[in-house]
Structures are given as structure tokens and as C-alpha cells.
Amino acid sequence: MEDVAERAKVSRALVSLVMNNSPQVSEEKRESVLRAAEELGYRPNLAARQLAKRRTQTIGVLVDDLRNPFFGEVVDGIEAEAANHGFTALILNGHRDARRELDAVETFLQFRVEGMALVGPRVGDDDLARLGGTTPCVVVASGSAHPGVDTVTTDGRWGAELAVEHLASLGHTRIAHMDGGSNVSAEERRAGYRSAMQAAGIGDFIDIRAAGDDEADALDVIDELLSAADPPTAIFAFNDLLAAGALNRLDDAGVAVPEDVSLVGFDNTFIAALRHLSLTTVNQPTLAMGRLAVETLLTRLSDGTDEPMRHTLEPQLVVRSTTGPPPMQSSGTASGSAEHI
Amino acid sequence: MEDVAERAKVSRALVSLVMNNSPQVSEEKRESVLRAAEELGYRPNLAARQLAKRRTQTIGVLVDDLRNPFFGEVVDGIEAEAANHGFTALILNGHRDARRELDAVETFLQFRVEGMALVGPRVGDDDLARLGGTTPCVVVASGSAHPGVDTVTTDGRWGAELAVEHLASLGHTRIAHMDGGSNVSAEERRAGYRSAMQAAGIGDFIDIRAAGDDEADALDVIDELLSAADPPTAIFAFNDLLAAGALNRLDDAGVAVPEDVSLVGFDNTFIAALRHLSLTTVNQPTLAMGRLAVETLLTRLSDGTDEPMRHTLEPQLVVRSTTGPPPMQSSGTASGSAEHI
DNA sequence: ATAGACCATTAGAGCGCTCCAATTCAAAGT
């Protein structure tokens, strides 16, 4: 910067003004500075700028799992909105592990990010509240109900209800739920499943199995479910990945979907839309969630409210081909008719 | 930091030493500093540290597309290895667009990252070389042959050859290639396709269609292919996503895979492994690529070679159920027999 | 007893920038 100033025959301060394109610089000087910078390949040092400005214009984005396309979509939304406001999004990966998430948050804090978006975090509510005290922090995930933290969520309870209602209306009674394990969103979806089962008058059949959020997590659970005394005719899975894993295993076992068993996922990732899976699922408006997360953060930054802000978006059932009426009562297992929607 | 020093009754310098856990601090003082820091909730300011240290211990990771699970896997590898060496990985998203990639690189440079890993970049070779001059830079992608830049790649040419040889050995002659468009890896795969076609003595049938690297990019191309005078009996797609899109469209058109048309993808993402797609594809060792990328960067940092380093990994054909022998010569279109592997 | 060696500790300069207050200069007002 020193050099640029010298070369352009101006003071360092003026260079700074040009670099921040302040309006009160004469066209003449501006150009000469820009030229000098160009010639010397000068690039402002972000660390120094941040230090001097006492601002970083950066938000931290903690992603649970980069392999799940759902998160990729949310992050896309966050990045787009952040860029709109001149913010840079710093992406860190939680690797589906609470301890590593905490490390990542620690890194964010050292970076002095102005806000953090935790996308599908696994850290406990207590840690969350503690963090939120220091730096604005928004939890993005369906069905998080964290006290004292801002949240952007798709109504997971409602989403689960949509799924169960759909299955119930097709005539299913034995509907099982493969739940999300330690995933934050798991609880709300579980609750939705429960309430919808009750509402449909089939509360007696409530069957919740601890699974997870990855295809591999589905395998054992499907085996359990199939070998149960009274196997379900429909399964509501925590997310699309889990549902995909279920589909794999059901196929292995020679169980036809949806003829023998109906299956519903969650997230409406592009995987669900693949024709060969054609998974009935519950849509989350990922892009909107991302954008809203950033907006929330910015509001929090300027605003001084204590009230936690909660944005809840509407889920939407997307019916595809993995759901249909249950097999005839008589025929206990495979073979079922093909008359689905 | 001032406050911590005061509280622990030591100098600022000592606090700094403790924070960098220097060995030459007495146990007594170390503890008292740590305690003071804890009590005050002190957290070192990374920007200040970087500025003073003249090092950032950070590498930039530019990802082409966060929705494609392939990239997620590579990034996982990068992050793991970076962490091993005390580096933080800064992830930025290129959004499949060369201009935005350049912006991201600019950001990296301002951050003073010590190295950059460009995962599946789209920027031109000239820009690449220019960047590489400033900051160590490794291109991670299958089949990149960028002059003057370090690369970690899976041999895309070979991978393509494996795919074509497999199809040819099944008896296919009319094998088309849906290529990767502006994706860096496209050219090598194209070349591999060409050479394998020649080698198999079916060079006359070479048919390359510009497609892309996203499911949506497949649609039009499939339509074209199907309505051609002499439609192919096999298609080698640039990547799994494209293949998945192709699968969708073929299904729409009532074309059976692999009975009527065989299909091969690339990347071996988890999508390909889904039982309902069960896509024959070419594996890339993603994790190893990520790790190797970081190693390359670190070598470049310590070493002073001018020679560009090129790591080329072996692709591997993964045969699943989307490939089989071509339909009987006689039956021109749909219906084909079911005798596949 | 004195010099030398060695350890833990500290003062203080400096990293590359921004920003405030101060300065310069030209044009306008009286």
C-alpha cells in the first residue's frame, strides 16, 4: 500500500479511500491510484483491513454434512443473500459431529464473524444459547425449537403430519417412523408423526425406530422393521437420504415399493426427484431458508431486540411414486396389486 | 488481551506465548493466564494474529458446485488433511461459473491464504497460470492438464476408456458421449472416449454431444440422441448427475435401460450406488484426491521447485446394472430382451 | 567471589490497514 501511494504520488490515506471507493476522491487521483495498484499487483490485506475497521463483513456458515445435497442448497441461498449485503460467507463443515461443530464455532469466533448460521447443527441447546450470547447466531433446520436463539425452520411437525396424513388417507394404519437420531430436526418430526397418528385414530400403531440421516443408517432399521411380528405397510423416513437407503434395503429384501410398503422421505432433494426413485417426500424451501437466515442475522445485527426471532416456513408434500394404498389385508406379504395413484 | 495480561499479572507478551503454547513458559504462569482468559471469555483475534505473524495457516478451497456430492467428498478429504497440518480450509463456492470463481479467488488472495485448491474449476488456463504465480495453487479435478499449475487428478482419459471398453466388450458399437461442456474435466474424458472408440475399431460411430454436468443438462441431449437417424445403443455420460438426468429422460421416453440403451456415468457418487439407479460408473478416489491436494500445496510451500507437480490417480470401473449387451440388431427400438449380466 | 550460561519474562516496535482531525486550496460571498 505504501508503494502504491508512492507510485501514485499520494498519501496512504488516499489509497485507502480509493480502495473503499469513497465518493470524495477526485476522478484524477482515483485513476492514478487504481493504475498504480494494478501495475504493482496490489491487493488489500483483508486481515489488516478487518483489524482496523473492527468489522469483518463475514458470516460463518456451519454445515452439518457437505455430502447431503440438501445442505448444499441451503448454503447456496445463504451465500447469495450474504453477497447481496456485501458479506462473505465462511463455510465450515461439522461432519455430523457435535464436537467438531464446536471447534468450527470456535474458529468462527476467532475470525470475529459478525454472525453465524448453523445449518442443521447437532450441538446442544445449552451450548447454543451460550454462543448466541456472544455473536448473533441463527439455527437453520427444520424443526428446531432452541430457546433463546433465532431460528429459521421449515415446520417439521407439520411436514411430518402431511406425510402421515397422506399415508393414512391411502388406507395405511401400520405406519412406522425411521427417525433422525441425534439430528436437531428429529424431535419435531417425531412429534408430528405422533400427533398425526393420533389424529388419524391409529395411535396404537405408533412405531418409532432410531435411525439417522444417512443412507447407511437405514439398513439395520429396515431389517428390524421387516422381521417384526406385524410389519408396517408404510414408512416415514427422516430424510431423503435415509429413504434412499431404505429403498435399497427393501429392494434387497424383495419388498416392492409401493405395492408392499409405501415410503415417504423429507427434504425433497434432487435425489427424490430422480425418476427411478421417484420418492414421495416433503419439500423444504431451501433457498428461502438460506436467504431468510441471512436476513435474520442482519436484523439481529442492527436491531437490539432480546426476543428470539423465529421464522417458520411451510413444508409441502410432494407425492411421487413410492406411496400407494396398502396391500390387500388378506395377502400378508409380497405380491400386492399394482393399483396405485 | 490487555485485560487478560493484567488479570493474570503478567505482560501481554507472556499471554501471547501461552496462547501459542510455547514450551518456555512456567507451568504456574501458564495456568494463571489460562484461567484469566477463561474468566474473561478471551479469544485471540485471528485477524490480528495473522497480521502480526504474516501467516494465515489457511488454505482456500474453491468448489464448483456444492450440490454435487462428488465435490463434498473431495472437500472432506481436503479438510481432514488440512486439519492434520494445522490449517483451516476456507470454502468458497464457484457456482459453476468462471466469473464467480475469479471473484472467489480474489477473495482468497485478499485473505492471504497460503494455498488454494480449486476443485473442478472452470477458469481458463491463462487465468490459472497467472494465479499460480502469486500463491500456490492446485487444481483438483479429473483430467485437467493445465500448464504450469500443480494438479491432482484422476486419469480422466483412462476412466473414459474404461467406460467405452466396457461397453464395446458388451457388443456395443453405437456409443455416444454426453460431454461435460465447459467443465475442465470434459476434454480429457472426451479424448479418452475418442481413443477408446478408435481402439475398438468403432471410430466411425464417434458421436459427442455437448451437455454439461447437471441432471438438467441431460434432457435435451437425450431427446436429440433418441431422435437421431441412427440412435446409439449406449451412452457414456460425463458424470453421475448427468447420467441420472439421462436416466430420467430415457424413462420418460419409454426406453429401457439397459435393455434398449446402456448408460455409464462418472464419479461413483453415492447416487450411482442407489439400488434403483444402480448406475455403472467410473470411480474417482475422492478422499485421496483431497488429501493429496493438501499435501501438494504444502510441498509447494516448503519446496522451491519450478516443476509443476502432477498427481494422477487411477480410475476404476464400477459395473452395476445400467449396462448390458445391445438389443438384437433386428428389433430397432424398445422392447429388447432382458438378458443382461 | 566472579564470570558465564541459561532460563523465564518483558518492553516495544511493527504487521497493513482505517479513520479522525487537521490541513490545504480554490471558489464564492461580502
Add this chain to the structure above:
DNA sequence: ACTTTGAATTGGAGCGCTCTAATGGTCTAT
């Protein structure tokens, strides 16, 4: 001619840390 105004420019302090060289202290060798 003089002050007033305002825009363009600059000097310099300071952001929070690290690092070098210097300081004080303790211990061993002579």
C-alpha cells in the same frame, strides 16, 4: 481585499496481536 465555505487531501494514532532483543534472575563452573 478579506473572511467563509466546502471539497480534496494528509498526518498520525491505533486496531490486537507477535517477535526480537533486552532484562532480570538463578544456577553452575572456574
